[in-house]
Amino acid sequence: MGVLTLLTDFGYRDHYVAALRARLLHLAPTLPVLDLSHDVEPYNIAHAVHVLRAVFRDFPVGTTHLIGVSDYGASAAGAVAAPAWHAAEFEGHYFVAADNGLLPLLCDGVPAQLVRLAAPALPPPVSGPSLPAALNPTRDILAPAAVGLALGQPLASLGPATTELYLLTNRQLRLQDNRITGHVAHVDHYGNLITNITREAVEAVGRGRAATVHFGREVVRELRPHFAAAPPGEIVCTFNPQGSLCVAINQGHASELLGLYFDSQVDVRFVG
Structure with missing residues (x-):
């Protein structure tokens, strides 16, 4: 069973x-x-x-x-x-x-x-x-x-085998030599912004280079190991256990405070 x-x-x-x-x-x-x-x-x-x-x-x-x-x-x-x-x-x-x-x-x-x-x-x-x-x-x-x-x-x-489905397609990442362009795929219960940018994509495009995360008018210059790796009220960019890049505010509601929602654009840029 x-x-x-x-x-x-x-x-x-x-x-x-x-x-x-x-x-x-x-x-x-x-x-x-x-x-x-x-x-x-x-x-x-x-x-x-x-x-x-x-x-x-x-x-x-x-x-x-x-x-x-x-x-x-x-x-x-x-x-x-x-x-x-x-x-x-x-x-x-x-x-x-x-x-x-x-x-x-x-x-x-x-x-x-x-x-x-x-x-x-x-x-x-x-x-x-x-x-x-x-x-x-x-x-x-x-x-x-x-x-x-x-x-x-x-x-x-x-039932009978079929290939007929109502098709929806996922947002695709835009990969360039020095940039990844993605979007917010989900806003969770805490207001964290979960993007479709993966750890694998960042590692493949970045090739060990320093990364900055850009959204709205904000620039975050450090990827942190977890959501609480910054003082309360500060922006945190980190990967969740599923390997998705997240934008959060420690003990705050990032979506409301940053004005970002489902499908908002997020960029990761690399130096050099």
Whole structure:
């Protein structure tokens, strides 16, 4: 038996998380279920991808991740298109999500193993033909598929293989001889600005040269080993455990105080 994780934008004020867990108890009473977060910003695909990327590799290979974020999906054709839901394998983990652009962002393209999940046959409406039966995608489509994978069901048995996905693309770094240009990919609970600039990129372009970090009108001339390696109230630039360059203020809210938000530009420049 594997492990199932949950990531949703359901929040904690209402009954939605409890209802999902009740459904999982009916499907597999002994299956270990762990919460990644239920506080993803509503419909915020980039936030969900950030959380997944930061933590999914910490779980054992073979773990299944159920993602109930913007779970009715999206379509370039608009609302008239039939919604779709998928299950995929990536780096030995399984992901079950709506067709909303999340999987291509997580995998930097279409996953090599991807199947389309079939929507269940819902009972006819009991209040007349004008009232359609209710569908909760996470409960009715994603949860049964995720439980099946976590219990060892083959991915191919869940639906037909496909390569059709609603595509979103990640912001790409701009690399030059003396500069890396990136952007804020996420603002965390503390107001820290997490960028898409990686330690590997800084080491490859910098080649041991001194680096300065530029954003807004600020210039930071030192990369520090951790968030508290500066006096309270001072700006800190450091790499987080995932290897992403972060701009923070020790014991302060960097996003509000620096006026930087999701997608704000951050540069790393090298001397010489």
